[in-house]
Amino acid sequence: MTTFVQNPNLLKVPLYVAGKSVEEVQEEYGLADVVKMASNENALGPSPMAMAAAQKWLAESHRYPGIAERDLRRAIGPRIHPSLNERNVLIGNGATDVIRMIAQSFVFNGGETVTCKVAFPMYHLFTTMFGGKPVLVPPTPDLRFDLPAIAAAITPDTRLVFLCAPNNPTGLIFSRAEVDDFMSRVPEHVAVVFDEAYFDFVDEEADYGVGTEYVVAGRNAIVVRSFSKSAGLANMRVGYAAAKTELIEYLHHAQLPFNSGAVALAAARASLDDADYARRSKQLAREERKYMYAALDALYVSYVRSQANFVLLTDLPMPAAALAESLIRHGGVVVRPMAAWGMPNAVRMTLGTHAENERFVATLKVVLEDARKN
Known part of the structure; x- marks a missing residue:
């Protein structure tokens, strides 16, 4: 039984659920190699x-x-x-x-x-x-x-x-x-x-x-x-x-x-x-957006053309949570499901290094092939 006075406005606010960290995914799934592409962090690391x-x-x-x-x-x-x-x-x-x-x-x-x-x-x-x-x-x-x-x-x-x-x-x-x-x-x-x-x-x-x-x-x-x-x-x-x-x-x-x-x-x-870092950061996002668009087109995946360091994938053939789970299990790739934003069949993926983006695309291809078979 609650015996302290509570702020009713706070009780209306759901707890914010951040994207899972690499360490959390490693512990939960028993994986050693995990790439986080869920929280729009800079792929170059810090300046x-x-x-x-x-x-x-x-x-x-x-x-x-x-x-x-x-x-x-x-x-x-x-x-x-x-x-x-x-x-x-x-x-x-x-x-x-x-x-x-x-x-x-x-x-x-x-x-x-x-x-x-x-x-x-x-x-x-x-x-x-x-x-x-x-x-x-x-x-x-x-x-x-x-x-x-x-x-x-x-x-x-x-x-x-x-x-x-x-x-x-x-x-x-x-x-x-x-x-x-x-x-x-x-x-x-x-x-x-x-x-x-x-x-x-x-x-x-x-x-x-x-x-x-x-x-x-x-x-x-x-x-x-x-x-x-x-x-x-x-x-x-x-x-x-x-x-x-x-x-x-x-x-x-x-x-x-x-x-x-x-x-x-x-x-x-x-x-x-740090002008050199800023230039490389912007260039990486620009180049990897182009790569990701071409890769998603080849997989017949709908997406929104972005001006940021992430891409929103939409109208997926399976629920976002299920796809995100499959990406982790098949390739150790962590993305952000968008159900909380009112988009149950969409995920947001952060653009990583080119190698990380290639890994995402390869894993997504396997997951989608399985989903489309079923």
């Missing part, structure tokens, strides 16, 4: 310059972070736009922590948030956690954010709109014209969050509508990005928001003291200067 900086700062682990966060904010601001500075940047313990701070700051005494039903689930989970109402708009038939429908779903009670591009789990982006049209429909009382965690993987020639120009224009726009993917620092937990100073100063009220350690902050700061 070498980031690793060197982290190693240096380990000797200071007994001290609190000091000015490391300030130095990171100073470096980030002008890189986003020449007119931005440290006062336009907020650091979080990963981009998820930044999204938590945003939700906590805007969702109180009720209130609504609006986003697409097929998107990063923490948007609606944080809304529920803080006592708000998440409004989930169905995607278009080709799994895109239905921006006109999202705009139409905004009410006087709406506090936040969450946009994600490249979207997790589809990898799709918005065009500049689409974002301009959408922002023209957003009333002043609503803040728009542009989750751009996979920003660095987008092809340079792509027509990509980002949130930066709305930040610079002084709109209630918040750009969220991460070092987890493009810098290979998922284990370090560093993300950030960029917005006008008034918004950043307000969001600081939801920031926990020393929410990121100096080792992680120094690694993130160093990664900003």
Whole structure:
């Protein structure tokens, strides 16, 4: 019998289930050789310059972070736009922590948030956690954010709109014209969050509508990005928001003291200067997307053309959970089933090294042949 007082809003929030780690799969299935392609981690590993900086700062682990966060904010601001500075940047313990701070700051005494039903689930989970109402708009038939429908779903009670591009789990982006049209429909009382965690993987020639120009224009726009993917620092937990100073100063009220350690902050700061790593990371994603599309076409598998370091496989001939299980048993390959996103016959696979991607394709071929026979 429960004898302590419980928060009813928390009880409405299901526990987040992360992708299985390599170690978990090895223990559960008795496998020695496992390749994880489930959590959109960078196949190159961490930035070498980031690793060197982290190693240096380990000797200071007994001290609190000091000015490391300030130095990171100073470096980030002008890189986003020449007119931005440290006062336009907020650091979080990963981009998820930044999204938590945003939700906590805007969702109180009720209130609504609006986003697409097929998107990063923490948007609606944080809304529920803080006592708000998440409004989930169905995607278009080709799994895109239905921006006109999202705009139409905004009410006087709406506090936040969450946009994600490249979207997790589809990898799709918005065009500049689409974002301009959408922002023209957003009333002043609503803040728009542009989750751009996979920003660095987008092809340079792509027509990509980002949130930066709305930040610079002084709109209630918040750009969220991460070092987890493009810098290979998922284990370090560093993300950030960029917005006008008034918004950043307000969001600081939801920031926990020393929410990121100096080792992680120094690694993130160093990664900003690792141009060679950034180039190789983007090139790998671009090349392996092309390889994966051709391989999936040969297997007659439907997929979404991505602008990120992952590809969503859709309309599979078997339930996603069963396919994911078979991939592990046949080849030690771990992917992410999408049933929780409302897609029971879809999986998301992270693009790895070329050898890892070849292994995924070979294993998928065996699994699909078995499924189609039955």
